[in-house]
Amino acid sequence: MDAATDNVITARNLTKRFGTFTAVDAISFEVRRGEIFGFLGANGAGKTTAMRMLCGLSLPTSGEGRVAGFDITDEAEKVKRNIGYMSQKFSLYEDLKVWENIRLFAGIYRVPDREIPIVGGAMLKRIGLADVRDNFVRDLPLGWKQRLAFSVAILHRPKVVFLDEPTGGVDPMARRDFWELIYEAAGSGITVFVTTHYMDEAEYCDRVSIMVDGRIAALDTPFELKKRYCTQSMDEVFRTLVRGEGKKGGARL
Amino acid sequence: MTGLGVEIKGVVKKYGTLKAVDDVSLRVSPGELFGIIGPDGAGKSTLFRMIATLLLPDSGKITIGDRDVVGDYRDVRSVLGYMPGKFSLYQDLTVRENLDFYASVFGTTVGENYHFISDIYRMLKPFEKRLARHLSGGMKQKLALCCSLIHRPQVLLLDEPTTGVDPVSRYEFWEILKRLSADGMTIIVSTPYMDEAYKCSRMAMMIGGKVIKEGTPDDIIAGYNGKLWKVSGREVYGMLLAVKAYCGVVSCDSFGDSLHVVVRDDIEGLRSYLREKGYDDVTVEATKPTVEDCFIELVRDGCSDR
Structure with missing residues (x-):
């Protein structure tokens, strides 16, 4: 973390090209400690x-970034060790039991062996899954899996957790349960960086950025974004930006 | 095109002791756009797979037009398109190869039925030579839809087709579905997005393997039990915790930048409670329930074991 600024993520003209295609085009932003971004x-x-x-x-390809106090180019290994990550597509091993997943990921993230039963047990109790610790992950409902995956991703108390569409396909009730966990984590000082296609969830973020064709087309609080685009909902903000700016790039991929 | 009706009568499917689908009966008329919603594990995908002839019911009967999904499964397959929840394309084939493959499996060619999918395929055409694995979520879904339509089915089954798809692509996808349905195709679709459920002509809500509610979206909304209040203010999460701790609260759920609240007695009690708690910039107004409110109410009433 940059002590002077309290920023957990800093990106400066971050760019990635694949051949002639610029996937990420000089994006710059900061995310503060404890923020839901x-x-x-x-x-x-x-x-x-x-x-x-x-x-x-x-x-x-060019540009720079710092995450959790480390440079993403020169200190990539340290970055990996100091963050948490979870996605809708991959998070837990389906053919391992709940407890085996906890032990595996805690070990990977270097939680000391003797602490794993303590923090793991407390976590399972908190999210109400203590009774299924010996069940295979594949047998859990999706909503439970996602709650477990998130809790496993922050078991080592990372400074920041990256969530890639964590609630994709999750029903409305289970999504709300999941967001309570996000709020709790942020409240305890863990920075949350989250992607979602649910625009009601965009409202739950402290600040929101909207990417269009590799660039950040807008970045602000949901309140300010709605004001700027004179709309009532983030859904409309999103559509205005994506429809409006997407044209020159042709069909989106 | 004339679509075919789908009739589901007393269908049961057990996995061991678990009744995944528990005595479900539904009738979907030709040309309907019929939505199925429910929490994870409600039995939606199991039901889809039985309609799609991929899984045998333990009891009950499903007919597509006058074809039985068990006895006449070959006939059924020729009139049915099915897009499963998990990505159904071959990742290491190109866009065009996927489409050709699906066409050949159904004994047709892309050329023969191209006009039928041309509206959708036009958007994919510039990327014909791209491997399916390199497509974005929205494009994958459009390709999967093309593949499930290439044999000109009269009934289309879509199991959560827009999961992982951005709001603009979702909108486009549903415009396509509405057009297909207006042309007479019968469509049965499941979705975790309640705004999509609202676009259906009728819908069924499943919990624990059973259909617990069925009707037009407006029927479902009219069946909402509580008097609903919308509470808005700056600090939504703080308010959520505060309202949940209020003794007179029946339910309180976040809805984007506001809360939807049902109280036991007078709303004035909540107003003054919030003022006491220091939330003085709060607006409280009556609001109409949405399909999402109904979903939450039914899930809460229907399965307290969650």
Whole structure:
């Protein structure tokens, strides 16, 4: 973390090119400690590519970034160790039991062996899944899986957790349960960087950025964004930006 | 085109001791755009797979027009398009190869039925040579839809077709569905997005393997029990916790930048409670329930074991 600014994520002209295609085009922003930052955009706008760079999984073509106090180009391994990550597509091993997943991920993130039963047990109790610790993850309802995956991703108390469409396909009740966990984590000082296609969830973020064709087309609080685009909902803000700016790029990918 | 009706009568499917689908009966008329919603594990996908002839019911009967999904499964498959929830395309084939493959499986060619999918395929055409795995979510869904339509089915089954799809692509996808339905195709679709459920002509809500509510979206909304209040203010999460702790609250759920609240008695009690708690910039107004409110109410009443 940059002590002087309290920023957990800083991106400066972060760019990624694949051949002649610029997937992420010189994006710059900061995310403060404990903030819930919504990272929105159309399919193919470059969100996942940007997120992979911030997680130390892909090197920027140009520009720079710092995450959790480390440089994403020169200290990618340290970045990986100091963040949490969860996505809708992959988070837990389906053919391992609940408890085995906890032990595996806690070990990967270097939670000391003797602490794993304590923090793991407390976590399961808190999210109400203590009774299923010996069940296979594949047998859990999706909403439970997602709650467990999130809690596993922050078990090592990272400074920031990256959530890539954590609630995709999750029903309205389970999504609300999930967001309570996000609020709790943010309240305890963990910075949350989250992508979503649910515009009601965009409202739950402290600030929201909207990516269009590799660039950040807008970044502000939901309140200010709605005011700026004279609309009642984030859904309309999103459509205005994506429809309006998407044209020159042709069909979105 | 004339669509075919789908009739589901007393269908049961058990996995071991678990009744995944528990005595479900539904009648979907030709040309209807019929939505199925429900929490995860409600039995929606199991029901879809039985309609799609991929899973045998333990008891009950499903007919597509006059074809039985068990006895006449070959006939059924020729009139049915099915887009499963998980990505159904071959990732290492190109856009065009996927489409050609699906056409050949159904004994037709892309050329023969191209006019039928041309509206959708036009958007994919510039990327014909791209591998399916390199498509974005919205494009994948459009390709999967093309693949499920290439044999000109009269009934289309879509299991959560827009999960992971951005709001603009979702809107486009539903415009396509409305057009297909207006042309006479019968469509049964499941979705976790309640705004999509509202676009259906009728819908069924499933919980624990059973259909617990069925009707037009407006019928479902009219069946909402409580008097609903919308509470808005600056600090929604703080208010959510405060209202949930209020003794007179029946339910309180976040809805974007506001809360939807049902109280036991007079709303004035909540107003003054919030003022006491220091929320003085709060507006409280009566509001109409949405399909999402109904969903939450039914899930809460219907399965307290969640």
